[in-house]
Amino acid sequence: MMAVDAYSILWADLMVLKRRMARYLVTTLISPLLYLVAFGWGLGRGISVDGASYFEFVVPGIIALTAMNSSFNGAGTRLNVDRLFFKSFDECLMAPISPLSLLLGKAMIGVVRGLISSTAFMIVALLIAPAFSVEPLFLVSLLVTCLAFAFLGVLAALLAKSHEDMATFGSLILLPMTFLGGTFFSVSQVPAALKFALYALPLTHSSTCLRAAALGQPFPWESLFAIGSFWLVFFVGCNLVLKRASI
Amino acid sequence: MQIMIKTEHLSKEYGGKKVVDDLDLQVNLQETFGFLGPNGAGKTTTIRMLTTLTKPTFGRVWINGFDGVKEPTKVKREFGIVQQHLSLNRELSVRENLDLHARLHHIDKAERKERIDELLDYVDLAAYSDHLIDRISGGMKRRVMIARALIHRPKLLILDEPTVGLDAQTRRRIWDLIRRMNSDGTTVFLTTHYIEEAEALCDRVGIIHQGRIISLDSPLELRKRLGMAVVERRRSGDDTEYRYFPDRGSATEYVQSMPSSAESIVMRESNLEDVFVELTGRRVTE
Ligand SMILES: Nc1ncnc2c1ncn2[C@@H]1O[C@H](COP(=O)(O)OP(=O)(O)O)[C@@H](O)[C@H]1O
Ligand SMILES: [Mg+2]
Numbered sequence: 001m002m003a004v005d006a007y008s009i010l011w012a013d014l015m016v017l018k019r020r021m022a023r024y025l026v027t028t029l030i031s032p033l034l035y036l037v038a039f040g041w042g043l044g045r046g047i048s049v050d051g052a053s054y055f056e057f058v059v060p061g062i063i064a065l066t067a068m069n070s071s072f073n074g075a076g077t078r079l080n081v082d083r084l085f086f087k088s089f090d091e092c093l094m095a096p097i098s099p100l101s102l103l104l105g106k107a108m109i110g111v112v113r114g115l116i117s118s119t120a121f122m123i124v125a126l127l128i129a130p131a132f133s134v135e136p137l138f139l140v141s142l143l144v145t146c147l148a149f150a151f152l153g154v155l156a157a158l159l160a161k162s163h164e165d166m167a168t169f170g171s172l173i174l175l176p177m178t179f180l181g182g183t184f185f186s187v188s189q190v191p192a193a194l195k196f197a198l199y200a201l202p203l204t205h206s207s208t209c210l211r212a213a214a215l216g217q218p219f220p221w222e223s224l225f226a227i228g229s230f231w232l233v234f235f236v237g238c239n240l241v242l243k244r245a246s247i
Numbered sequence: 248m249q250i251m252i253k254t255e256h257l258s259k260e261y262g263g264k265k266v267v268d269d270l271d272l273q274v275n276l277q278e279t280f281g282f283l284g285p286n287g288a289g290k291t292t293t294i295r296m297l298t299t300l301t302k303p304t305f306g307r308v309w310i311n312g313f314d315g316v317k318e319p320t321k322v323k324r325e326f327g328i329v330q331q332h333l334s335l336n337r338e339l340s341v342r343e344n345l346d347l348h349a350r351l352h353h354i355d356k357a358e359r360k361e362r363i364d365e366l367l368d369y370v371d372l373a374a375y376s377d378h379l380i381d382r383i384s385g386g387m388k389r390r391v392m393i394a395r396a397l398i399h400r401p402k403l404l405i406l407d408e409p410t411v412g413l414d415a416q417t418r419r420r421i422w423d424l425i426r427r428m429n430s431d432g433t434t435v436f437l438t439t440h441y442i443e444e445a446e447a448l449c450d451r452v453g454i455i456h457q458g459r460i461i462s463l464d465s466p467l468e469l470r471k472r473l474g475m476a477v478v479e480r481r482r483s484g485d486d487t488e489y490r491y492f493p494d495r496g497s498a499t500e501y502v503q504s505m506p507s508s509a510e511s512i513v514m515r516e517s518n519l520e521d522v523f524v525e526l527t528g529r530r531v532t533e
Contacts (some may be wrong), residue, residue: 095351
């Protein structure tokens with residue numbers, strides 16, 4: 001029953017997505033392609049990092065970044081709109097389904113959007129330069145990344161008291177991760193103290209996992225475990241906040 | 248008599264302020280019960296507690312015998328709700344909004360389609376089923392919300408200010424719908440700050456003021472307690488004196504016994520507004 005209920009919640013968000021799929025694909029590709037052009041071709045031409053060309057190095061990082069942004073916003077912004085603008089989230093709270101189904105359903109649209117966006121970018125990147133391989137571990141890392149950030153999006157949306165709160169959350173948490181989360185540079189090259197701080201960011205682990213899988217390097221299982229742990233923390237946080245929400 | 252809604256000492260505090268204060272309430276099966284009170288009286292907060300959205304600070308609530316705090320899922324199957332504010336997903340069509348709620352109430356696919364078609368007819372929106380919510384009028388949106396509330400055939404329909412902000416014609420249409428649902432056997436609990444609405448629809452009315460029920464009876468009994476007829480005597484300036492009489496006869500006698508003067512005198516039937524003003528010293532719309 002839980003899966004059915006979660007799917008019902010997801011279904012509504014899928015209908016919205018279906019209606020604007022073409023526009024979604026275009027807008028979601030813009031920023032990763034800009035990063036690719038600016039950093040992959042512009043800045044990184046002729047540089048090599050950890051034994052790969054910078055282009056090969058940066059593509060998995062941008063995939064991680066795209067997965068993060070699309071999953072977070074896909075779940076978070078949708079929920080924020082439902083909750084504060086449409087007020088239709090209240091109706092879901094008054095439906096005879098478990099809070100867990102509700103959370104899962106609301107997070108799932110983030111996972112779906114994250115997978116669509118990162119896959120679309122991957123296809124374009126493969127067309128430009130077939131610089132990496134898509135292994136099962138790559139897909140697992142991508143999925144866990146989407147899950148973690150989708151739940152972070154749900155958590156942020158449940159905590160937000162306004163639309164501005166969501167934007168603030170984006171600037172304070174997502175934007176620093178965009179540039180510091182091992183997307184554009186190798187974390188192995190920074191001083192130890194900074195490295196420690198960077199590993200506190202979930203995106204660092206996602207980039208590390210995706211990059212290792214894409215480039216056929218030894219797989220950092222501890223990083224996959226770290227993303228899983230972040231997911232767990234966000235998931236538990238969502239449950240606590242949802243319980244408190246009915247006061 | 249079977250009881251659909253029961254509350255005991257139901258209370259809600261926000262920041263130490265009692266917004267709903269020790270509410271003891273019984274709504275019987277198949278009656279139309281109304282909460283009449285001004286903005287800020289605590290009507291919506293009460294409804295949020297009846298519908299499990301808000302936890303009471305104190306006291307208990309039962310819907311058709313199920314405890315609102317301990318058995319929320321069972322309670323949620325018993326009622327349908329039309330909230331005060333628009334609460335539709337505006338990026339979905341009319342049909343999709345209804346479909347979502349049918350799914351959440353575990354109505355299977357075949358029945359879902361049939362039920363949605365039936366309800367769209369019921370609220371006269373069949374022609375708009377594929378329109379996005381953003382593209383239909385306010386009155387239509389309200390009717391979509393009513394259809395949605397009815398989708399799982401709830402025994403109790405809760406409406407929070409169902410006609411606020413609607414034009415007179417649309418309002419009447421919604422009144423007809425509410426009456427029809429009630430005569431089909433649904434218990435109705437509604438709130439309003441419109442006197443006419445309470446008088447037109449409710450078997451019993453609870454007058455709520457600052458979180459408390461200050462009087463509760465049928466509209467007729469409430470008026471009888473005060474007097475069925477009223478004489479308004481406008482004095483100099485804006486000062487008006489109201490006098491209540493058990494019937495028109497005694498009011499007429501009083502008017503005739505007064506020395507003829509320049510004062511303007513109006514004799515009319517009393518209404519719930521008078522009841523409210525006499526009880527609180529304020530007008531409902533203030
Ligand atoms: N979440 C809340 N936090 C603080 N105060 C609230 C909250 N909800 C309602 N109130 C206050 O409770 C009072 C009653 O509100 P409400 O139940 O909406 O009244 P009504 O529906 O009768 O207009 C108002 O003074 C309102 O400001
Ligand atoms: Mg209200």
